[in-house]
Every structure is written in structure tokens, then in C-alpha cells.
Amino acid sequence: MRTAYSVETVRAAERELMARLPDGALMQRAAAGLAAACADLLGRVYGSRIVLLIGSGDNGGDALYAGARLARRGAGVTAILLTPERAHTGGLAALRRAGGRTAGVDAAEASIERADLVVDGIVGIGGKGGLRPEVAPLAAAAARSGAAVVAVDLPSGVDVDTGEVRGEAMRADLTVTFGTHKPGLLIDPAREYAGVVRLVDIGLALPSEAVELEALQHADVARLLPLPAAETDKYRRGVVGIAAGSARYPGAAVLAVAGALRGGAGAVRYVGPAGDAVIARFPETLVSDRGPKKAGRVQAWVVGPGAGDDAATVAEVLATDVPVLIDADGLRLADPEAVRGRTAPTLMTPHAGEAAALLGVSREEVEGARLASVRELAARYAAAVLLKGSTTLVAGAGGTGPVRVNPTGTSWLATAGSGDVLSGLTGSLLAAGLTAVDAASVAAYLHGLSARFAADGAPVGAHDVAEGIPGAWRDVRG
Numbered sequence: 001m002r003t004a005y006s007v008e009t010v011r012a013a014e015r016e017l018m019a020r021l022p023d024g025a026l027m028q029r030a031a032a033g034l035a036a037a038c039a040d041l042l043g044r045v046y047g048s049r050i051v052l053l054i055g056s057g058d059n060g061g062d063a064l065y066a067g068a069r070l071a072r073r074g075a076g077v078t079a080i081l082l083t084p085e086r087a088h089t090g091g092l093a094a095l096r097r098a099g100g101r102t103a104g105v106d107a108a109e110a111s112i113e114r115a116d117l118v119v120d121g122i123v124g125i126g127g128k129g130g131l132r133p134e135v136a137p138l139a140a141a142a143a144r145s146g147a148a149v150v151a152v153d154l155p156s157g158v159d160v161d162t163g164e165v166r167g168e169a170m171r172a173d174l175t176v177t178f179g180t181h182k183p184g185l186l187i188d189p190a191r192e193y194a195g196v197v198r199l200v201d202i203g204l205a206l207p208s209e210a211v212e213l214e215a216l217q218h219a220d221v222a223r224l225l226p227l228p229a230a231e232t233d234k235y236r237r238g239v240v241g242i243a244a245g246s247a248r249y250p251g252a253a254v255l256a257v258a259g260a261l262r263g264g265a266g267a268v269r270y271v272g273p274a275g276d277a278v279i280a281r282f283p284e285t286l287v288s289d290r291g292p293k294k295a296g297r298v299q300a301w302v303v304g305p306g307a308g309d310d311a312a313t314v315a316e317v318l319a320t321d322v323p324v325l326i327d328a329d330g331l332r333l334a335d336p337e338a339v340r341g342r343t344a345p346t347l348m349t350p351h352a353g354e355a356a357a358l359l360g361v362s363r364e365e366v367e368g369a370r371l372a373s374v375r376e377l378a379a380r381y382a383a384a385v386l387l388k389g390s391t392t393l394v395a396g397a398g399g400t401g402p403v404r405v406n407p408t409g410t411s412w413l414a415t416a417g418s419g420d421v422l423s424g425l426t427g428s429l430l431a432a433g434l435t436a437v438d439a440a441s442v443a444a445y446l447h448g449l450s451a452r453f454a455a456d457g458a459p460v461g462a463h464d465v466a467e468g469i470p471g472a473w474r475d476v477r478g
């Protein structure tokens with residue numbers, strides 16, 4: 001499992017470790033890792049032109065010491081001191097001893113233009129808000145130049161704890177982060193500014209109870225996948241009920257069933273007006289048009305994709321005592337009190353627009369503050385929430401524990417109907433017995449992986465994503 005911790009936890013762990021180490025040892029570990037990453041990116045250090053952007057804190061110190069290491073290997077290193085009187089003293093002396101030069105902000109743009117590599121040591125975990133106005137033009141200059149940009153610990157200007165970007169920020173090709181991932185490196189919009197993230201171990205001991213974000217990896221997902229035991233049968237594997245689709249949107253029902261058939265449940269029941277379309281495509285589906293109550297027993301329900309205005313079905317499903325996934329139209333039609341009052345697990349799967357409607361804010365606000373939004377929804381509805389989009393997040397009911405972030409997402413998934421596939425797939429995993437958080441995060445993982453394989457650099461439709469799910473399972477199981 002990949003984990004991320006808040007600044008407060010990182011600072012506490014740093015203090016604890018620094019108390020046991022000689023002065024400056026931790027910064028040397030960081031600088032060594034940073035210099036090695038820069039060297040790897042450059043390929044050839046000797047003769048390369050490196051510009052360091054140096055702010056007033058220890059982030060600048062890391063960059064200066066790393067610059068000294070690179071200067072000793074023959075790079076031409078120029079440190080632009082953004083606040084010369086406050087640049088890290090030891091780092092500055094080391095750079096000068098190694099033959100590096102320093103310059104003021106006036107020289108910055110011309111140096112950046114000629115550089116092979118720009119190192120962003122403006123601000124790290126001590127940063128507040130976006131880049132200040134006098135520094136913002138340097139971000140634009142770095143983006144314009146052909147230089148590779150390496151951010152130290154995190155790109156300057158992004159919010160490390162939330163992934164929010166309020167104002168200008170540096171855009172990096174590579175971020176070299178120390179001790180642990182930070183939430184902002186894994187959540188858009190900041191994640192996009194970070195580029196590839198390389199973690200350097202500096203020996204921090206981080207308490208598992210303080211994890212802020214978790215990202216499942218292949219091995220975690222493999223452990224959670226429901227596999228049929230030898231003595232199993234279709235009912236013991238779990239039956240998932242899909243209450244979806246309408247005369248206007250029969251396709252949503254077909255796509256949700258397509259996802260559900262590949263999620264590990266032993267049978268899929270479909271309830272709704274699109275039974276003919278479902279059967280035509282998937283004859284193995286158990287179809288009923290008599291409503292959820294009379295459809296026969298299920299271990300989990302999915303309600304809402306393409307449901308139009310059928311509030312009665314949503315209410316009927318919410319009144320059951322099995323796990324329920326509410327998606328799409330279902331989110332709008334569900335009575336909040338009925339959701340909060342459920343005793344069995346409930347999972348809501350909004351995209352940013354649906355989450356915005358539920359929270360009474362704008363879509364942009366949700367997209368700009370995904371972590372806070374998913375936690376807030378999970379708290380308000382006392383339900384687990386999967387917030388879809390460029391970064392998919394999953395919060396447990398109440399919103400207080402670690403939030404899962406999906407690492408397999410791809411923007412090829414931004415295609416009509418792919419959310420319906422996800423809801424069916426997740427419902428199937430719920431019926432197979434996974435918790436709401438596990439079902440949601442495993443489904444998002446497989447869904448993203450499937451889309452990557454199916455797309456392979458070209459557009460795909462939602463049905464391709466559904467058909468690719470078995471391939472994603474096989475890949476995860478190795």
C-alpha cells in the first residue's frame with residue numbers, strides 16, 4: 001500500500017529523527033537523493049547547465065546541497081537567490097565551495113532559458129498559498145524553456161495537504177519527495193503539477209494510525225479480489241441486483257450489468273424497464289420487471305444509473321437491509337434521511353457535478369478541493385463515498401479515516417457510460433462480500449487498469465472498458 005501523510009505528521013516525525021541524528025544529516029540524505037534523481041534525469045551531468053531556484057527555507061537548503069553535489073560532478077550550477085539574505089547558509093557555502101555561482105532574480109529568466117535542468121527549491125512543506133507575484137514569472141519561464149523541471153519535495157505553490165492549487169504554481173517533470181508521499185502529490189489538480197514522483201527514503205518513522213491517504217497497489221488488490229472456492233455455488237459467491245436504466249437510457253442498464261458480470265458475484269439480477277436490451281446482450285442476466293422487493297434475494301443493490309425520475313425504486317432499494325450503491329440519478333432521487341438512517345452499508349458514487357449538487361457548491365469547488373469534498377459528503381450522509389474524476393477518491397462512512405486514492409485512473413475513462421460500468425463492477429464486489437471502501441477502491445483500480453489496457457493510446461467506449469475487466473484481474477493476480 002502506498003501511503004501519504006499530512007505536513008503535521010511529517011514535521012513531527014522529522015523532529016523525532018533529527019533529535020537522534022547529527023546536525024544537518026537529514027538534509028544531506030534529502031540532498032543526496034535529489035542529486036541522484038537529477039543526475040538520472042540529465043543522463044550526463046558533466047557539462048550540463050543547472051539553475052536552482054532558491055527560497056528562504058530548508059527546501060532551498062536541499063536544492064543548494066544537491067547543486068553542490070552536481071557541481072562537483074562537472075555541472076555548471078547557478079543558484080538564483082530569491083531572498084538572498086535568507087538563503088540557507090550552509091547550503092550556500094557548500095555550493096560556492098563546489099564552484100557553483102549565485103545570482104539575483106534579475107538574472108533568472110535568461111539563465112532559465114539556457115538551462116538543461118531547473119530545480120525548484122522555492123518552497124516545500126512550509127509553503128502557504130500560490131507562488132508570490134515576484135516569483136510567478138519564473139514558473140512561466142521554466143515552462144517555456146526546454147529545461148526539465150525537478151521540484152524539491154513538492155512543486156512550489158501547491159497545497160501539500162489537500163492537492164488544491166490556488167494561484168500560480170511550478171510545473172515539474174519530476175518531483176523528488178522525502179520520507180513519504182504527501183496528499184497533494186496524489187490528488188489533482190496538484191498531482192498534475194508534480195509530474196512523476198520519486199520517493200527518497202530519509203528514515204522517517206511514520207505512525208500507521210495517522211495515514212491520510214492510501215493508494216492500493218497490485219498486491220493489495222490481489223489480496224482483496226473475491227475468488228470462488230472449490231465448494232462454492234452462484235449464491236454463495238453473491239448475487240448483485242442492478243436497478244438501472246429507463247426507456248430513455250436503456251444503455252445504462254446494459255453497461256452496469258456488463259460491469260457487474262465481471263466483478264465476482266455469482267449472478268446478476270436486473271430490475272427495470274430495460275430488461276429486453278439487457279437480455280439481448282447478456283442472456284445470463286436474471287431479469288425482472290416487478291421492482292426490487294419482488295426480484296428475489298440479492299446480497300447488494302446498485303441503484304440509479306440512467307434511472308431517470310424513478311424515485312420509488314430508489315426508495316425501495318434504500319429500504320432493504322443489504323449494502324446499496326447509489327449512483328447517477330439515484331443520488332438526486334435519494335432521500336438524505338433514508339440514506340443516513342440505513343443500517344447496512346451505503347456507498348455513493350458521484351462525479352464532481354453530482355457531488356456539487358449534493359453539497360450545494362459549484363462543480364469547480366469540488367474539483368479544486370476533492371479531499372475536503374469527499375470527506376464532507378461521507379460525513380453528511382454517514383455513507384462511504386467514491387468521488388469520480390481525474391483523481392478518484394474513496395472515503396469511508398463518516399469521512400474521518402484514511403481516504404483511498406486510485407492510482408490507475410486515466411483520462412481515456414472520460415467517456416459516456418464508463419461510470420455505469422464502474423457502478424455495476426463495484427456492486428458485484430459488494431455482493432461478493434467486500435466492505436464498501438474495499439469494493440469501491442478495488443473497482444476503481446480494475447476499472448482504471450482495464451481502460452488503460454483497452455485504450456492503449458486510442459479512444460475507447462465504455463463497453464470496451466467492461467470487456468477489459470477480466471484482463472485487469474489477470475494482470476493484478478500476476
Ligand SMILES: NC(=O)C1=CN([C@@H]2O[C@H](COP(=O)(O)OP(=O)(O)OC[C@H]3O[C@@H](n4cnc5c(N)ncnc54)[C@H](OP(=O)(O)O)[C@@H]3O)[C@@H](O)[C@H]2O)[C@@H](O)CC1
Nearest residue numbers: 014026027030057058059123124125126127128130132153
Ligand atoms: N525539516 C526537516 O528535517 C527536513 C526538511 N527538508 C526540507 O525542508 C522543507 C521544509 O523546509 P521549511 O520548513 O524551512 O519550509 P520551506 O518549505 O522551505 O519554506 C519556508 C519559507 O518559505 C516562505 N514561503 C511560504 N510560502 C511561500 C510562497 N508561497 N512563496 C514563496 N515563499 C514562501 C516562508 O517564509 P516567509 O517569506 O513567509 O517569511 C517560509 O518560512 C521540506 O519541504 C524539505 O524540502 C528536508 O531537508 C528533509 C529534512
Ligand SMILES: Nc1ncnc2c1ncn2[C@@H]1O[C@H](COP(=O)(O)OP(=O)(O)O)[C@@H](O)[C@H]1O
Nearest residue numbers: 351388389390410411413414416417418419420
Ligand atoms: N479526466 C479523467 N481522468 C480519469 N478518469 C476520469 C476522468 N474523467 C472521468 N473519469 C472517470 O470516468 C468515469 C466517468 O463516470 P461518470 O462521470 O459517472 O460517467 P457516465 O455517467 O457517463 O457513466 C469515472 O470512473 C471517472 O472517475
